[in-house]
Amino acid sequence: MNRLTRREILQSAAGLAVLATAPIGASRAARPAGPAAGEGQPFSFKQLVERARHAAGQPYVSPRRPAPEVVQRINYEEHGKLRFKTDQAPFAELGQGGAYPVTFFHLGEFFPKTVKMHLVQGGVAREFAYSPDLFEMPADSPAHGLPRDSGFAGFRLQEWNGASDWRTQDWVAFLGASYFRTIGAAGQYGLSARGVVINAAVPDVPEEFPDFTEFYIEEQPDPREPVIIHALLDGPSITGAYRFALTRGLDRSQGVTMEVQSQLFLRQDVARLGLMPLTSMFWYGEYGRERINDWRPEVHDSDGLALWNGAGERIWRPLNNPPFTTISAFQDDNPQGFGLLQRDRNFDHYQDGVMYDRRPSLWVEPLAPLGKGQVQLLEIPTDDEIHDNIGAFWVPEGAARAGSHYQLHYRLHWQNLEPYPAENIAQTIATRVGRGGEPGKPRPADEYKFVVEFDRPSVMRQIPYGVFPEVVVSASSGRVIRAFAEPVPGGNVWRATFDLAVAPDQIAELRMYLALDGKPLTETWLYQFDRRNIVPQG
Template sequence: MHLNRRDLLRSSAGLAALLATPLAARRALAQGASQPFSYEGLVSRAEAAAKSPYSPPYQPMPEVTRQIDYEAHGKLKFKTDRAPFGDRDGAYPVTFFHLGQFFTKAVKMHVVEGDTATEIAYSPDLFEMPQDSPARLLPPDSGFAGFRLQEWNTADDWRTQDWVAFLGASYFRAIGASGQYGLSARGVVVDAALPDRAEEFPDFTEFYIAESTDPDAPVTVCALLDGPSITGAYRFRMTRGEDRTRGVNMEVECTLFLRADIARLGLIPLTSMFWYGEYGRERINDWRPEVHDSDGLALWTGAGERIWRPLNNPPYTSVAAFQDHDPHGFGLMQRDRNFDHFQDGVRYDRRPSLWVEPVEPLGAGAVQLLEIPTDDEIHDNIGAFWVPEAPATAGSSYRLHYKLYWQDGDPHPAENIAQTIATRVGRGGEPGKPRPADEYKFVVEFDRPSVMRKIPYGVFPEVMVSTSHGRVIRTFSEPVPDGNVWRATVDLALDPAEMASELRMYLALDGAPLTETWLFHFDRRNVVPS
C-alpha cells in the first residue's frame, strides 16, 4: 500500500481521544521536576540554540518505528481516561500521537499551569497496544509524535472529535466550520523546490500546552522549533468556540533565528492538494469531476487589489512569485462548496479554506506559490508562503505576528467586487467554424449578486485582459441565465513555439472594476490535443 503524510494526517482524525487524570496522577507521569516556564524564556532558548551546532532530535530504534506502518499505527489508540484536562468541569482535553513509520522523532510534551511546566512522560500503558505491535519493542522513554486538542469535554462526542492536530516536522492543521480537516500549515519552509539542494524540514521538538477554562477562550500552546539552518519559538492562541460553527481561529507569534544562510525562506507556509478542477480533467483517468482540497490562491495586496489565482497541476514543478509590500492577507481557499462538483464521500466540498492575516506588517517580499505535478490525491503538491525580499543570512532573526482563519470562506470578503467561482479551458475558435490548432478559450465565471445585479439590462461589462505571450483574438462577457453569475470569455492564440502564457483579466463597468483580478498560468502541455 502506498503511504504518505496525507494518509496519516487523514487517519489521525479517527484515532481515539483521551480523558484526563487528576493533577496528582498527571504529575506522576512527569519526567523529572516541574520547571518555570514563559514564552519569553522559550525565545531566549531558541536564540541560544541558533549559536550552537544542530543536534538532531531523539529517534528511538528507527529499525522498529519503520515497522509501525499505516495499519499498525492506526491500532495505537490513546486511552481516553488519561488526557490532561479531561477531568475538569470544562476544558479542551489533549490527546497524543504515537511514533510510527512516518513520525520517527520524539517530541517532548508539557502541561503548563501558571508559570510552571511539567513534562508528560511517554509510557506504552497510555496506549491501547496490540500484543503483536512493533511498538512494544520501543524503549520506555520513546516519547510522543504529536498531539491533538479534543472538543470541549462537556460534549458527548469529545472523545472521538478533535479540532487541532500537530504532527510531523512543523506541520499542523485545524478543522473548518464544516467540521472537516483538509489543508495544513507549517511553522516554516526552508529551501523548498530548489534545483541545487534538498528541502530542509525543521521540527517542533517541544510543546507547552496550557488549559482553557472557557470554551470561547483560546487554548495557548508554545512550541520550540529546531533544524539544521534555523531555530524558533512559537506561541499559538487557538480559539474553537462552544457553538462549533465558526471553524478555528489562531493567533500566532514567533521569533526565528538563522544558523545558516537559507536560499528560500518561506514564512507562514500553507500546504494543500490540487489534482484537477473544472479544467485539466482531460488528462486524468478518474470518475470524479474534481479532486482538490483547495482550488485557488487568494491575495489581498498592500495596494488593496483583490486577486484570484486558480491552482494548477503543472507538467513540471513551478514557483510563481507575487511581489508585494505589506499585504493585507493571502490564503489557499476552497471556494467550490457543491457536492455534485466532487461526487466523493470524503466531502472535498467541506474542506476548510485557510486565510493569513498579518497583525504586524510583513514589509517587502513576495507571496510565492509552489505547484508540483501529481498523479493522485494522496500527495500535498501545493504550497504558499511569504518570502522576504532581503536575503536570509546566518545570524538574521525574524519576528512575526499573524492570524490564521480555518473557515469555509473568506473572513474579510470585498463586498464591492465579485469573486471568481470557476475557470474552464478548451479549444479556441467559434462553433461551426474550423478550430485553429494554436488557439485556446478561457471561460471564467464571477459571482456576487449584490454586485452583478447592478449591471443595467442590455449592458455588457468590458473584459480587461492582458497576456505575457500570444495574442488575444476575441473577448466577450455574458450573464449566466440565473442573472447573478457573469462569464468572461477570452480566446488566446499562441505561436507554435510558445508553450505557456500568463493571463490577467477582470470585468469592468464604466472603467471601474466589477470583479477581482483573475490571474492564470496556462501551459498548453496541460491540454490534451483534440
C-alpha cells in the first residue's frame, strides 16, 4: 500500500447541526435524473456482475485520463476551489426523488481518471454527464482548459435534503482508485475502506490500484432507509461488481453502516489478495520514537487492530510506525470480525483542532463464512501525518490464480468503537513503553518496560479487594521479568506491568492478558516489539 496524500480533500466540518422541520418526503414521481441526464437503460446488480465476469476474460483498458498536462496543474489548492453547485445536485428537492443529494468531485492532480456516474430510478439507469457549468470555477482555474466532456473523479452524498445544513455537510465520499470513507458517530472523517488490495508490500512487485470505473446511485426517497450504490471495479489483474447499502438515518449520532456484496474475478495471478480492506494512519501514540518530533501528545486516525477470531478470542494489537514495512499475519478460521479502531477519545491526548479524538473506528462484520485465511496488518514507516501507512485486510487461504472467483457479503460499521464488545472481557485502553528497571537503581541496558491498562467496570468490579490478577505474558524473543498487576487509583482500571530483556537485534512478539482463577479477565494484548520503534535512530 503506497503512501497516499490524505484526508484534507475530504474533510468535513465537525459538529452535529439541528435538522430542519421539513417533513420526510415519500413522493416517487418520475422526473429527469438531472440537468445532464443521459438515455435510460435497464439496470440491475446481476447485469453488473455479468459485465465484470465478461471483462475478466478481456484485455485490461485503463480508464480515460483527459488532458493530463492540464489535470496535473489542478493541484490540492486549485482542486479545493472547484465546488459542485448544490442547486444542480441530483435529489436536492425535498419530497421528490432521493432524500440524499449527490454532489461530484472534479478531476485533479491526485484524481486524474474519469469515473462514469449514473442515477438509477425505477430500475432504469441514466448517465449524469460532466459539464464545467456544474462547478463554481474561478476565472483563472486551470480546469477551464479541460474538454467539456472530461468527466468526474468521484462523488459524495450530502446530508438529508430536509436538514438545514445539507448544502455544507456530506457524510460519505467515493474518491480515488477504489477508496471510500464516511463520517462516524462523532461527525468526522478519518480512515478509509477500499474495494480490494492487490499486491501490497510484495517484494519486487508493484502494488496495483484497481479503480471503481462506474457508479450507479439509486433513488431513495426515505432518509431512514439505505441508499443503494453499485460500482464496477477494473484493474490489470482483477474485475468486480459491488453493491453498497448505506444507512445514515436521521440520528447522526448512530454513525453509518454499509452492507456490502461483491463478486471479484481475477484476470491474472495475484501474490497478495486483500479482501474487505481498511486503510488508516498511525504516526505515534503514547509510545513511539516520533514523539520527540512533534508538539502533540499523539497523532493517529486509529490506535489499534481489534480481532474477534473464530474461536471467540478477543485480541487487541496496538499499531506501530515501524522502521521498515511490516506485515503481521493472524491465522484464523471464519473470523467473527476485525477492525481498525480509535479507542482513545480524549481530546487532551491529541490537543489538535483537526479532531483526532472524533475519528471513526471501522469494524468489518462478515455476513457469510470466510473459511480459512489470515487477517493481515500492514504497517509502513511514515515521518508525517499526511500519509496513510496502515492497512488491514482478509487474505483467503490458497493461491489467488487467474480465473478465480470470490464472492463476499459483509457489513462495515463506522462508529466510535466496535459494535459488538464482549460483555465479560475488559478492553485495552492504553499501551505505554519505556526504559526498564526498578526505581532508584541504574537502568539496565536492553531492558524495556511495558505498561498496559484495561478497563470495563462490570468486569473489574468482580476482583475481590486485596486480590491481584495474574499477568499471563509470553515473548517470542528475550526474557520477561518483573510482571505484576495493580489497580489504578480512582476507578476500575487495572494496570499490567512487565519488563522485557531483549537483545538490540531481536524482534519480540508479545502476548499478554490478565486472568483471575485461571480465567481471562481481559482481551488478549499482542504487540510486536522492535526497539527501533521506540528509540530514535542515528
